[in-house]
């Protein structure tokens with residue numbers, strides 16, 4: 179049996195394993211490797227983000243919508259559903275490799291919802307420019 183996602187330490191394991199896959203991905207790795215200069219800070223921030231999302235601890239205070247609009251603009255409006263799909267498949271696969279249970283399912287569902295929202299927001303933002 180695999181572990182349940184119970185605390186920040188579990189989320190840290192998930193986030194680190196996930197970004198190892200992302201950074202090595204031939205299609206989308208370069209977006210991250212180009213923009214993220216300080217990986218320790220990024221991994222800490224994303225651990226805060228998912229901990230806040232799952233356990234309502236109020237650690238993350240950023241604005242992912244704004245950040246992804248900037249990422250898309252930085253790459254000249256080239257981010258498509260393909261990039262979001264690859265991101266999500268890595269997320270699901272990493273969760274399944276390490277964890278199971280209700281919180282694991284919740285993190286898959288939340289990322290799926292958020293990916294749609296972020297992607298459509300990027301589209302909307304392009305029209306304004």
Ligand code: HEM
Pocket residue numbers: 206209210213214223224227239240241242245246249257261262265266289292293296
């Ligand atoms: C599919 C769902 C996704 C979720 C839930 C997600 C979530 C996040 C979050 C929470 C951050 C931190 C925002 C902050 O700085 O406060 C972030 C940063 C970032 N995301 Fe995503 N992301 C997703 C998809 C993508 C995709 C598809 C790409 C590009 C192909 C991408 C590229 C980036 C980059 C480059 C950063 C760092 C930006 C910077 O620090 O300069 N993300 N993401």
